[in-house]
Amino acid sequence: MIWLTWRQFRGSAALTAAVLVAFVVALGATGPGLAAEYTAGIAACVPDETCLDFFDRFFGAYDLLFLALTLVVLLLPALIGLFWGAPLVARELEAGTHLLVWSQSVTRRRWLAVKLAVVGLAAVAVAGGCGLAVTWWSGPLDRSAVPEMAQMAPVVFGARGIAPMGYAAFAFVLGVTVGLLVRRTLPAMALTLVIFAAVQVAVPLLVRPHLMPPVTGTFELGRENVDGIGAERGGSLHVFLRTSAVPGHPGAWVLSSELTGPGRASAEGLSGPSSTVTRSIPVSTTSGPCGPEGAAAPPGTSPCLDEVNRLGYRQQAAYQPLDRFWPVQWIETGIYALLALGLAGCCLRWIRSPL
Amino acid sequence: MTAVLEAHVLGRRYGTRWALRECTVVVPAGRVVGLVGPNGAGKTTLLKLAAGQLAPTTGDLAVLGERPGATPAHLARVGFVAQDTPVYAALTVADHLRLGARLNPRWDAPLARERAARLGLPPARRAGRLSGGQRAQLALTLGLAKRPELLILDEPVAALDPLARREFLEGLGEAAAAHGLSVLLSSHLVSDLERVCDHVIVLAGSRVRLAGDVDRLRASGRGLEDVVLAAMDAGAGR
Known part of the structure; x- marks a missing residue:
């Protein structure tokens, strides 16, 4: 046979x-x-x-x-x-x-x-x-x-x-x-x-x-998980959060990623351009770290993100590490x-x- | 008289259509038995049931005293050549003989080789390139060289020309006599059966209409063909 x-x-x-x-x-x-x-x-x-x-x-x-x-x-x-x-x-x-x-x-x-x-x-x-x-x-x-x-x-x-x-x-x-x-x-x-x-x-x-x-964790915002920040002239600040990366765990499979606000504020993010969520943050874009002088910071530092972190905004993610x-x-x-x-x-x- | 096949109110249904019903028949051993009937009468169904290729819907069936096709040992005792004599188109004649040798404990290799050579089946030719008649001869060679106790043939000569047909049937009769082989073969041509069979079963309208030894059926003075046709007519008329 x-x-x-x-x-x-x-x-x-x-x-x-x-x-x-x-x-x-x-x-x-x-x-x-x-x-x-x-x-x-x-x-x-x-x-x-x-x-x-x-x-x-x-x-x-x-x-x-x-x-x-x-x-x-x-x-x-x-x-x-x-x-x-x-x-x-x-x-x-x-x-x-x-x-x-x-x-x-x-x-x-x-x-x-x-x-x-x-x-x-x-x-x-x-x-x-x-x-x-x-x-x-x-x-x-x-x-x-x-x-x-x-x-x-x-x-x-x-x-x-x-x-x-x-x-x-x-x-x-x-x-x-x-x-x-x-x-x-x-x-x-x-x-x-x-x-x-x-x-x-x-x-x-x-x-x-x-x-x-899955592992869940709360992370500060930084270069690895933020795709960019932007502001309309005089308007509110927009943070674009990556939905596919968490800091400190390269190669992790991110199942969910949300941008949570200070306190118990709900994390209602809008879907942003390709694999990001975007959220507007009430912080001044005309003065202070997120104002025009913040953009003049030395490379590798971001006073604006530091300010957003200080206000209590975090990435909350569930993921499978590598x-x-x-x-x-x-x-x-x-x-x-x-x-x-x-x-x-x-x-x-x-x-x-x-x- | 021992029986190679005993069917008791055997029936097989496909969906809602009965291909065979209330078939009660005994096939005696050591005979060449012809199964005759019009197309669609249930001949193929009965033969497939006997070869263990189909399971019955109702009734009992014993072939060589056992349920057909249940064990390798029983499979070895029953040979079956299906209608249209299927062979593997991509395999050569020699491959088919090797297949038979590998898959059958009682394989008669000299018989297979000698028969293939005598019939002019080129060993290296793929079965897909053989003529219809050659394909049939190849499938029949496999069935014979398996050396079964009962050989079941479904329309074995349909693809053969008249000369090959006569030669095949005569060869079959000789093989049956030489090896004590029982043969059950179907055909819708009574003349084929008359040449080789000594027992006939007439199937019509999915029921058995007539079964008996050829000599006894002829004893009425009528020809076998007339007797068989009369039985079929009676079945069709009902």
């Missing part, structure tokens, strides 16, 4: 292996150069404290490649589900070959179990190899990424570490299950894509934030693995009776 499974699978396995090897070789050839550039940049920026500028420059130079690789790892499990999972049983049912193989001296259950195991392990191996290679290659970029693209950020998280293996296992078994129920290859592929995409959107939005209880990356990876991968095993169990039950 293993022989037959391998004989049917070896074509696409060889093709996939060739592409994967080329991909890993390309990453392996360029990765050390990228790491060296990062190390040299850090060595140069630490003495004069310009590392934030270096990060922007370094990440900006490679951001397209970074996004493309992340996208590859995110799409790979879907492709596995579509092209390995959905046709696995559906194509046999469509061509009638299930009647040929099921009338050999092998039970359907064993037939399906071997197919699930062989192709499923290959799917996990491919996604794991691809995901870990990209994780390694992107290391320097992950450390210099803007907060929205940090390792814990929803889009990047799923393309790093071991999570792609969980996604691939789930997508594959999902495809097999849908194929078994729908019994036709193309509709099964379409339905697999729709379900898998829905799950991949729902998990980061609804499930992942709660896998571990050091939870691996725990959350393990939990999420475990959940997907359990889903895959559960679906596989259903397939093995259903294959016995309904046809």
Whole structure:
């Protein structure tokens, strides 16, 4: 049975292996150069404290490649589900070959179990190899990424570490299950894509934030969490608070971020330009630290922000710090693995009776 | 007389439509049994039930004394060649024979090789590039080389030309005699069955209309075809 499974699978396995090897070789050839550039940049920026500028420059130079690789790892499990999972049983049912193989001296259950195991392990191996290679290659970029693209950020998280293996296992078994129920290859592929995409959107939005209880904290306003301050001529002061960063926790995944006022004042912020909330603050913009003379302060200091902090304005945030990356990876991968095993169990039950 | 197949008020429903109902029939061992009936009479359903590819909706069915298709050991004793003789288009003839060897404990490799060679099936050719007749012969070779006790064939000669058809049926009769093989095959052509079968079951309107030894059915003085057609008419008229 293993022989037959391998004989049917070896074509696409060889093709996939060739592409994967080329991909890993390309990453392996360029990765050390990228790491060296990062190390040299850090060595140069630490003495004069310009590392934030270096990060922007370094990440900006490679951001397209970074996004493309992340996208590859995110799409790979879907492709596995579509092209390995959905046709696995559906194509046999469509061509009638299930009647040929099921009338050999092998039970359907064993037939399906071997197919699930062989192709499923290959799917996990491919996604794991691809995901870990990209994780390694992107290391320097992950450390210099803007907060929205940090390792814990929803889009990047799923393309790093071991999570792609969980996604691939789930997508594959999902495809097999849908194929078994729908019994036709193309509709099964379409339905697999729709379900898998829905799950991949729902998990980061609804499930992942709660896998571990978020940390909450109150932070003073500073360069890391304020995108800018501005004032209309003679009007009130506007503070633009970043919704994706908290001071002192680089790379944290910020789940909520609000600007709270002094005392028990409610934190009714308005949504500002790209990933900021804005709030007007009743402070004089014609005189004092936020007046015209405040703007003349030496670089690196901001008398106006100091004044806003003194008045009691704070960032109140709930977030998942970066050091939870691996725990959350393990939990999420475990959940997907359990889903895959559960679906596989259903397939093995259903294959016995309904046809 | 022992039976290779015993069905008792067997029925199978697809949704609300009964493909087979109240089928009570005994197929004797060591015979070549023909299952005949018009299209849509339930022949394929009965054969799939017998091969364990379908589960019955009602009734009981025992094939070689057991529930069909439950264990690998039982699967090994029953051969089944489905309608339209499905084969893997991407696999070669040699691959199919290896598939048979790998998946069947009683595989007769010399028989398979010799038969494939005699029928001119090129080992390196992909099954998808074989003619319809060659595909049928390949599927039948798999069924025979499995060395089952009961071989079930659903419309096995439909894709064969008249010459290959006669040759195949004669070969089947010889194999049945040589290995003590019981055969259950369906066809809607009585002339095919007359050549090789010694027992006939007539299925019409999803019910069994007639079952009996060919010699006994012929004893009335009428030809087998007339007897069978009369049984079908009676079924259709009701």
